[in-house]
Amino acid sequence: MNTVPTVAKADLKKFFNPASVALVGATDDLSRFAGKVLMRMSDFGYKGKIYPVNPRFKGQQIRGHECYGSVRDLPEAPDHVGVVVPAQHVMGILEDCAARGAKFVTVYTGGFAESGTAEGKALQAEVVALARRSGMRIMGPNCNGMISFVDAFAMTTSATIAGPRQPAGNVGVVSQSGGAGQVNVMWRAQDAGVGISYQVSCGNSADLNIIDFIEFMLDDAATDVIMALVEHIPDGRRFMQTARRAAALGKPIVMVKLGRTEAGGHAAASHTGAMAGSDDVTDAALKQCGVIRVDDCNELYEMAMLLRAKRIPQGPRTAATTISGGNGVLLVDHGAAHGLSWPEFSPKTRETLASFLPKMATTANPVDVSNALIGKADLFRRCVETIAADENVDMVIPTYTMTPRADLEAAVEAWQATTKPMAMLWIGKCNDQAGFTQLTVAATGMPVFRNTLACVKAVKAAVNYGQFSAANAKRAEPVRPAGIDVEAARALVSNADGTMTERASKQVLAAYGFPVTRETLAKEAADAVRIATEIGGEVALKIESADIPHKTEAGAIRLHVKGNAVVREAFDAVMGAARHYKPDAVLDGVLVQEMAPAGLEIMLGLVTDPVFGPVVVAGLGGIHVEVLRDLAYRVAPIDQTEARAMLDELRGRKLLDGVRGAAPRDIEALCDLIVRLSWLGHDLSDCIAELDVNPVILREQGAGAKVVDALVVGRKS
């Protein structure tokens, strides 16, 4: 959980479109960082007032602007100040900026927290404190600034904006990294015909972070899609809220999140904790709030290419036309493998197609016009329009290889004539006009892809996004179920220090409405006999000791015990094994417990993610967890629908329906427990670090579940 205090939402209009800008450390020398920044700013066409600041050049002209000795001396309060001075001078400059009433500062200088040194971290803390104290908002340090194509303002060294300024588009770029955000994402997007509104690389994100910039782009009319290249999410909960708002506004966020392979590095006392890889949690959290996660930077703009048209497919039913049979097979094959379907056209559609298509063509889906239509643009346009009008079709992909211009334009015309989602898949080039390229098509706003798999993946992600948005629109905040006694549970946990016993852990769960085994602690053998008689039938005997969390490993457990003599004998055996296993352990006694009913073993758990906070985990028990790591995650709290979706993600899902003649399991009861556990995490994450419920025995439909063992790991005070 992020502990940065909440600050007022920044209005970043003047950040991107300042009336006046100061650059501290300014110089004419183009081999210097600040020299490059000033050159780019001028070349990019910034029309506002520029104040170079540098005591060395005080009173001189730099690029035609009078240079000042200090920000304090400026004739007006600048909207945005760029700072390019050595790290040890940054705080002094920031004080000057705050004193002069600057609204925004971007600090380019490195040598702060990213250095890993204590000095660097302390220096960065000072920057944050100043921002909080003064209300002046700061980007960086250790960043490469920003670019607004909307406002023709850039303050960065990036060579990506050399040459004529690219026209603004409706896709924004946020990243912490400079080079990768500006080259891999922004410049490459433009190179593929995707226009950019704003770009920021916010570096160490001491004050302003990617969420602030995403929020600006959500509120700003110039941006419809946001591409994010993210090394770390600064505040998981706030990010998820922002992402849900993005979905509600119909402004998709597409993200490359680095750190897939850092997973599972943290030490953990509980089973669940050891199983949770942080990237699995990130993956689940991003899905949960509708962020479209892609693998590499090119997929960001391929996805944006599709989404910026603001036509989201209502479902996976795809239709295509092709002039190459092989390409039809490729498209259908990849589409089906990725979850797109290829519906039959309606009788009306087939009739219409047959009325104008030549005999060689088919009226199947994809329509293979088999070279017969090449050069007959009007027929081509009618063909695309006809299948786009079919009510069985959610998405249309006109596919081309080597093609005359008129045929390509026919698809663009069909795109313009309808509101159905479409993407052109154009593998080759234009036959009869060299200058007519994929960029020509992209300039019309029609999405255009060069590779089949990339096209199919983007379309499927858009389908998923559409489904998320529809569900998100109807979604209510999760409600705490009845029968939860938060304070009772809190009292139990806050008394604990570190690992709790099985019995105490189950009492916490019982306070949240979990059905647990009947059990009582026996201090002596005679107690055990009496308790076993009260419970009736077979019982289990287990050591109770906070010093022995792994009872099976200690051999301090006996199952299926029945009869007074046997119970007495088992009591002594359990105590003896525990003493042998860990001679200095404090033994509370022996837990006498009803034997669990027969059923399917389930594992539930809670972990605390450093970014997203309490996370609920569910999986099938036993080898499914230990060997196959077949687990699903959700940021807590969640509702029944999300709980069911978690189960649906499990590879072993079918076991819940009953296989090999077993009865279907009580899925509803299981979902109820997952929801309750998510609330437990939500309510008590300040005092619970991790929690295992392993196993829960899940009985047949209607017969509920029972918790057999549990382990709460409290936060050490």
Place this chain on the structure above:
Amino acid sequence: MNTVPTVAKADLKKFFNPASVALVGATDDLSRFAGKVLMRMSDFGYKGKIYPVNPRFKGQQIRGHECYGSVRDLPEAPDHVGVVVPAQHVMGILEDCAARGAKFVTVYTGGFAESGTAEGKALQAEVVALARRSGMRIMGPNCNGMISFVDAFAMTTSATIAGPRQPAGNVGVVSQSGGAGQVNVMWRAQDAGVGISYQVSCGNSADLNIIDFIEFMLDDAATDVIMALVEHIPDGRRFMQTARRAAALGKPIVMVKLGRTEAGGHAAASHTGAMAGSDDVTDAALKQCGVIRVDDCNELYEMAMLLRAKRIPQGPRTAATTISGGNGVLLVDHGAAHGLSWPEFSPKTRETLASFLPKMATTANPVDVSNALIGKADLFRRCVETIAADENVDMVIPTYTMTPRADLEAAVEAWQATTKPMAMLWIGKCNDQAGFTQLTVAATGMPVFRNTLACVKAVKAAVNYGQFSAANAKRAEPVRPAGIDVEAARALVSNADGTMTERASKQVLAAYGFPVTRETLAKEAADAVRIATEIGGEVALKIESADIPHKTEAGAIRLHVKGNAVVREAFDAVMGAARHYKPDAVLDGVLVQEMAPAGLEIMLGLVTDPVFGPVVVAGLGGIHVEVLRDLAYRVAPIDQTEARAMLDELRGRKLLDGVRGAAPRDIEALCDLIVRLSWLGHDLSDCIAELDVNPVILREQGAGAKVVDALVVGRKS
């Protein structure tokens, strides 16, 4: 199994480089197929003799060549004849070609087997028969011909070769499809700077198929890498032999194999059969023979870009340089996720780097030269050369964003100065010379990638290929294990018609050296009692009836039976259940069987793949097969090493090592059974269609395994 008779290997030199060519159906009309073919052939610069053939234009000039009325009238026997006439006239023309002594014919015309009609199939069969009878080799029908950049000869309509002829390169292209092979693969490869030697699209592959063309390219010096876009593999066994030879020659085959989603379509009586998806088998078979399978056509040439340099990494240890921290993170993250490692440099390397790198740079891997080296090309070259010389490094990836020409050339010089495998990852563009592009680098032969993930995937595939090649070089053909009685097994199976009983199935396995449960058939209850006594301990009773393959479903099975009265009772119960389940079933009696020992349930099986023939299958039993489909496949026969590799592919692999305190299993015994089963498939695939060994109980290390149940499905005669 493919039943096409083996024919003599074709020498295709004259196919690609004919001294004389005839085109039947020739015309001047460029709107006609044959008109386009003739135009492309001329434009492409073919220098040999061209004979247009068309009775309509007999004696006239077509594109400056005298037109003949029939191939029979040609003044010489043409090396290669192209045929563009309606389907019904094709056989007549082929007779003419054979009569005149043509060596090769390419039939472009469609309307043969691909039409799905009986007439089309019959016509194609006639084409094949003529090829076999005459020895004249035929490509097509229903194809778009071929292109030789080596010999400047093309016979195709494809617009991909319009304009100046691209220089020949060392990468060949084979496909069945015309458009996709020529545009998605060949033209796009050239567009990315990968030069092509030959391209063929062999259509219906009635006679010559992709394997013939691959063999030609293996024998021909002009081709070092083969790209294949494949809709169907014509002969799995021959293909695998060819692919192994390709690996031995160091000429990698990269393939897109369509049909991932056609999997599992065939009906199957056995468990294994139902589990086997043909694409899983294809995937296994391609790995087994060293073919590099990729997903989409662009990955074909991305892979070829790397492989054509003929520097195969010896292992996964990768080093990189970067001028952008974010790109370093991206590369390391994707690399690690795909199985590349990032070793520390040797002390010597770090010392050398430190001697010339500026302080801002690090000597870690990747070397982040942090803008400090931009424009200092000499240092850059030394940096790349130094890390390339490190013995801990198998592969070097110099990474660039927006870069001056000299820095890019520095990497190329380093590439030329060493023999270590390298790939440039160049995301952006050249800062100071617009015409210096990725194509400029590719033209030097140095592999160059534009996207991180694509680069990493290609490098990892090359690492895998290198490991395959090393193993393949040492590989001996699998040897049949001792203790196999092929004829005894064959006799048992050939008497069966369809499904065999458990007992008979196990007898087949016993003939191949499988340990099976002791068991005897009891006709009456008294027999059962006597047999149970002989076996001793607990026994199982199971119905024996060829009409009831699924005994559990019928309820005709009793386990853990002991004592005369209980055995007698169980006998009657099993017979009764079987009669109730299927009143008309012929009941042979009740099988009395020793109870299986405790152990891990394993499932083994055989399926017959229509392309690759007998395939052995192995997986963990129970839910691992039924729910998780955790299975591994190999084309039979295989050796112990392959059997072990199969087990290593299983997601549940760890169960074999023992989890939750269980002892490690007898993996060696299991591998022995997999090898034996693969020989059974190899030896008896003519009479066995499918085979389940399910379960095999695998005991702890050294204690072996035991087959508890089995089901042989014979081929119906």
